Amino acid sequence: MTYPKYINEIIELTHDMWQKGWDEYNGGNVSYLLSNAEVETLLADLEETDFEIYGDEKKEVKVLPVPENMQNRHILITASWSHFRNLKNQPAVDLGIIQTTAEGYQIVAGLNSGKRPTSEIFMHILAHAARLEQNPDHKVVVHNHATNIVIYSLLNEVTSKSMTLDLWSVLTESIVVFPDGIAVLPWEVPGTHQIGLDTAEELKNHRMVVWAKHGVLSTGTSYQDCFGLIETADKAAHIALELQKISGKSIYDNNTLSTDNLKEVCRALKVDSKYLD
Numbered sequence: 001m002t003y004p005k006y007i008n009e010i011i012e013l014t015h016d017m018w019q020k021g022w023d024e025y026n027g028g029n030v031s032y033l034l035s036n037a038e039v040e041t042l043l044a045d046l047e048e049t050d051f052e053i054y055g056d057e058k059k060e061v062k063v064l065p066v067p068e069n070m071q072n073r074h075i076l077i078t079a080s081w082s083h084f085r086n087l088k089n090q091p092a093v094d095l096g097i098i099q100t101t102a103e104g105y106q107i108v109a110g111l112n113s114g115k116r117p118t119s120e121i122f123m124h125i126l127a128h129a130a131r132l133e134q135n136p137d138h139k140v141v142v143h144n145h146a147t148n149i150v151i152y153s154l155l156n157e158v159t160s161k162s163m164t165l166d167l168w169s170v171l172t173e174s175i176v177v178f179p180d181g182i183a184v185l186p187w188e189v190p191g192t193h194q195i196g197l198d199t200a201e202e203l204k205n206h207r208m209v210v211w212a213k214h215g216v217l218s219t220g221t222s223y224q225d226c227f228g229l230i231e232t233a234d235k236a237a238h239i240a241l242e243l244q245k246i247s248g249k250s251i252y253d254n255n256t257l258s259t260d261n262l263k264e265v266c267r268a269l270k271v272d273s274k275y276l277d
C-alpha cells in the first residue's frame with residue numbers, strides 16, 4: 001500500500017510538528033489543495049490504500065458561503081480531534097479529502113471512522129481563497145501552537161509591526177524568510193467564521209498570522225514552506241525571549257540588528273519590506 005506523495009508528506013509534517021512540541025494533544029490542523037493532475041488520478045491513487053472512497057452516497061455539509069475561487073476544489077485536511085502524535089498510525093482515520101461546493105463540502109475519501117474535518121475548516125477555506133488571490137502556486141495552510149510565538153503573543157501590547165520588527169532584529173535571516181512580516185490578530189474564539197474572515201484579511205499581505213494567546217498559522221506553496229516559516233519565526237521569538245531574560249533589558253537595549261542593517265539585507269537580497277518604512 002503506497003499513499004500519494006501529498007499524503008506521505010502530511011503524515012511526516014504532522015509528526016514533525018508534534019515532535020517540536022507545537023501540537024499538544026489535539027492541537028493544530030493542516031490542509032493541502034490538490035492540483036488538477038492529483039484530482040484526476042485521485043481514485044486510482046487511493047484504490048490500493050486503506051482510504052475509504054465515498055461514491056454516490058456523498059452528502060453535502062453546509063458550513064459557509066465558499067469564495068468562488070475555492071468552489072469545487074479538492075482539499076486534503078486533518079480531522080477534528082486528530083492527534084498529531086498518533087496520526088501516522090491511522091492516516092485514513094485522521095485525514096480526509098473533501099470537495100468544496102458553493103456552501104460547504106462533501107467528503108470524498110478518508111475520515112474512515114466518521115470524524116469531521118477540523119473545526120477550523122472556515123479558516124482553511126478562507127485562507128486558501130485569500131492566498132490564491134496573491135499566488136496561484138499557493139497550496140498549504142498550517143495551524144499550530146508554536147510555543148515561543150504563543151509566549152510572545154502573551155506579552156503586552158504586541159502588534160503586527162512590533163512583533164515583526166522584534167523577530168527581524170534578532171535573527172538576520174528572518175527578514176529574508178518572511179519579508180512580508182507576521183500579522184498579529186487580537187484574541188478571538190477559535191473555530192468561528194469570524195476568525196476565518198479576519199485571518200483571510202491579514203493574509204492579503206502576510207503569509208503568517210499569529211492568533212494572540214493561541215497559536216500561529218502559515219501559508220505556502222508546500223508543506224516544507226509552511227513548516228520553515230513557523231520554524232524561523234518560532235526560533236526568532238525564542239531568541240528574543242531569551243535575550244530579554246538573560247540581559248534583563250528590553251530587546252533594543254541589546255546589540256540587535258539596526259533598521260539600517262535590515263535595510264542593507266533587503267537591498268542585498270532584493271527583498272522589499274514595508275515594516276521598515
Ligand SMILES: [Zn+2]
Nearest residue numbers: 027028144215
Ligand atoms: Zn489552535
